[in-house]
Amino acid sequence: MAATRQRSIPARLDSAAKACAARGARLTELRRQVLALMLDSDGPLTAYQLLDRLREMRERAVPPTVYRALDFLMEQRLIHKVERLNAFMPCSDTGHDHPAQFLICRQCGRVAEIEDRVAAEALEHAAERQGFHARSAVVEIDGTCAACFHRA
Amino acid sequence: MAATRQRSIPARLDSAAKACAARGARLTELRRQVLALMLDSDGPLTAYQLLDRLREMRERAVPPTVYRALDFLMEQRLIHKVERLNAFMPCSDTGHDHPAQFLICRQCGRVAEIEDRVAAEALEHAAERQGFHARSAVVEIDGTCAACFHRA
DNA sequence: ACCTTGGATGTTATTTTATATCCTCTCTAG
DNA sequence: CTAGAGAGGATATAAAATAACATCCAAGGT
Incomplete structure (x- = not known):
């Protein structure tokens, strides 16, 4: 398990779900799992690192599974891509639209x-x-x- | 041929060569060709676009050929990588160390x-x-x- | 309840981007 | 003249991302 953070992971997942719902989008089980994995990580994760972890709970996962979830989470501004690392990490502050x-x-x-x-x-x-x-x-x-x- | 720019391509290549020499590095023929291709382009080029163009003058070129030249040119601050495009373009101003x-x-x-x-x-x-x-x-x-x- | 329709996910294959590894050649400092 | 470093050649492969099509499922209208 990762280091302590401001808010608990379930709390952050719930507020993410609310933020999505407010925009008419659905934080499905898959998307929630992917976001949870990222929140639980100490650092940025590449799509394939995420895929490996996701497979522990969802055997059928393949690259598009992950990339679609990542695309959704980026659209919803819940995560960022770190271009120089080809990796992804959660926004520090959910919902708040910052560069x-x-x-x-x-x-x-x-x-x-x-x-x-x-x-x-x-x-x-x-x-x-x-x-x-x-x-x-x-x-x-x-x-x-x-x-x-x-x-x- | 691309649009007009401040300085001619040969002039820019020569000053790039001088800048390299001043640091004890060599702008070899290959590196010069790669830089020339980039200076001659209207926009950023991906490594494989560059490879295609390079092959017109250097049949044996393969990905490492291009990536090695790109790495060198980046070290010498002659080009930048545009991360969001996975593409490369010349620095606007040779030698000047800007973000x-x-x-x-x-x-x-x-x-x-x-x-x-x-x-x-x-x-x-x-x-x-x-x-x-x-x-x-x-x-x-x-x-x-x-x-x-x-x-x- | 029953469609139907669009979004979400499953599935397979492939494309794009980048690197590892080992070899050869050619300078040049000693 | 020769050892060693740097440059480039060559082959293979890894890593990152997407295309295309099939199937499923949940929500709204009737």
Whole structure:
């Protein structure tokens, strides 16, 4: 089992289900299982890592099973994709529509989500200045986290 | 041949070669060909698109041929990877060490590189505040470019 | 209750992206 | 002249993602 977090996994699953329902979408058993696996993980998971874990409870799972669930969860803004890792992780805060900003530690592989309003707004404005209509922004910063840095 | 740009392709290749030499690296014929193909393209190219084009002048080219050249060019900061597209494009400005910031138009597929100091610094500080030692930052904004927006 | 219809999932196959491994060639520093 | 490193050749395979079609099932209208 993973480290302690702000809220329990069942509580987060339930509020995710409510958020989906509010938009007329259904957090089905499969989607709930996939989200639960991600919430239970200490770090980002690739689609195939997720598939391996999912198979423990759902033998018939194959890549499309996982990718469809991931697509749904991303549409519902319940998870993010970390592009540099081809991996996925839950949003830090369910339902709240924020741009994705990550700090990726190359030593330990952990990824922290941050939320920097200044940067987000600067990017929004920069896009506007070009007449560009932004839909979704991703920020990914590679480096070394505090813990790994001090260890070295 | 692609649209007109600030500087001629040969001039950009030569300054790239100089930048490499200054760091004790060699812009070999293969690497030069790959960079030339990218400079000659109107938009980002995937590794396999590049491979197809490269084969016109180098029949023996296979995936590792291209990926090795791409790795080298990225190390030398001559090109960027656009993570959301699994594609590559030249740096807007050779040699100058800037964070990668892209506007990706989902209609026309064009990618514009921007350079927003405010956002870059905000992110740097946000990382520092967490004790995170940033190495390289990527910003990718999906949306619709001005041209495509007005067409619609 | 009975359709029917669209969303969700099952199933098979394939495409796209990227890397591992080992070998050969060619410089160049000693 | 030769050892060693870096570049590239060659083969194979791994990893990530999607296409296409079949089936199931749940919700709403009648």
